[in-house]
Amino acid sequence: MTAAESSERDAIMARLAQTRSEISRLLEPPPAAEGEAHGPRGLGEGFPRSRTMRALMSVRGLGAVGAMAGGLLLARPRFAWRLLRMLPTGAVSRIVIARVMGAMRGKR
Numbered sequence: 001m002t003a004a005e006s007s008e009r010d011a012i013m014a015r016l017a018q019t020r021s022e023i024s025r026l027l028e029p030p031p032a033a034e035g036e037a038h039g040p041r042g043l044g045e046g047f048p049r050s051r052t053m054r055a056l057m058s059v060r061g062l063g064a065v066g067a068m069a070g071g072l073l074l075a076r077p078r079f080a081w082r083l084l085r086m087l088p089t090g091a092v093s094r095i096v097i098a099r100v101m102g103a104m105r106g107k108r
Helices: 003-027 051-057 059-074 077-086 089-107
Strands: none
Touching: 051 059, 051 089, 059 077
16 A cells, blocks of 8 residues: 555545544433433433333333233224334334333343
8 A cells, every 4th residue: 555545544534533423423312411300211311302202101101002002902903904004113113122121221
């Protein structure tokens, strides 16, 4: 590798490091100050951010989700399948994963 290629590579690596730091700064929530209020179940303000997701992750929201699941089990299969296709599966899977991870952290 020549000196020109080496300096060009170093410049690219410096820009890449700067871009990575900007992205991480944008994606990471600011650290909570001591004594600041936390979200539901001590999850902090980082996740979930929306009121709807916070309501679903609360104890009452979990009961509502259970009631809806029971209703789907009792509904006709074609109607239940149509309702399930309208469900945002990505958001629901994130809720379930967050609940499982929170429960695993609490057991330690």
